Amino acid sequence: MSRIGKQIIRIPSGVSIKLTDERINVKGPKGESQRSIPSCLSIVEKNDNSLQILRKDESISSREMHGLFRSLVSNMVIGTSNGFTKILELKGVGYKANIDKKALNLAVGFSHPVRIEAPPGIELSVENNTTIKISGIDKEKVGLISQQIRSIKPPEPYKGKGILYKGEVIQLKVGKSSK
Missing domain, CATH: 3.90.930.12 (Ribosomal protein L6)
Structure with a gap:
């Protein structure tokens, strides 16, 4: 399993996340960013202001995308809050x-x-x-x-x-x- 993909993304105060089936929108004090979610992954929003990226299957392509997409979403959260x-x-x-x-x-x-x-x-x-x-x-x-x-x-x-x-x-x- 991807070590980076397993990590939870903490959402700082002032940043709001809007999830749909195909897109994630991140809005913060510095601006707004959006990205489409690959079909092999899903995002779960937890109660303690955090996100977790999960794989839908164990195919090679989904394992490749798991850690990459987690890093991209984390960079979106950091970019909209701090830049x-x-x-x-x-x-x-x-x-x-x-x-x-x-x-x-x-x-x-x-x-x-x-x-x-x-x-x-x-x-x-x-x-x-x-x-x-x-x-x-x-x-x-x-x-x-x-x-x-x-x-x-x-x-x-x-x-x-x-x-x-x-x-x-x-x-x-x-x-x-x-x-």
């Missing part, structure tokens, strides 16, 4: 970022600035020109947009310049040695 945040740092001489009408402008060593539009549900903010904060209620979207921004100029191993996640450490390589 998710990723922080990126710019390292390099002249590297800077700014926000212009919900779009992120990056100057990262190219001959032109790079412009990135914020998708719906994602909020971008820049602090002190070198720190980009990405926040939203959907963990998947926050991670995806942060990875897209990072892929514009990934950190290089010789000087460590580029766009890094906060707290990320780049193992620097030794340069050429002379004889």
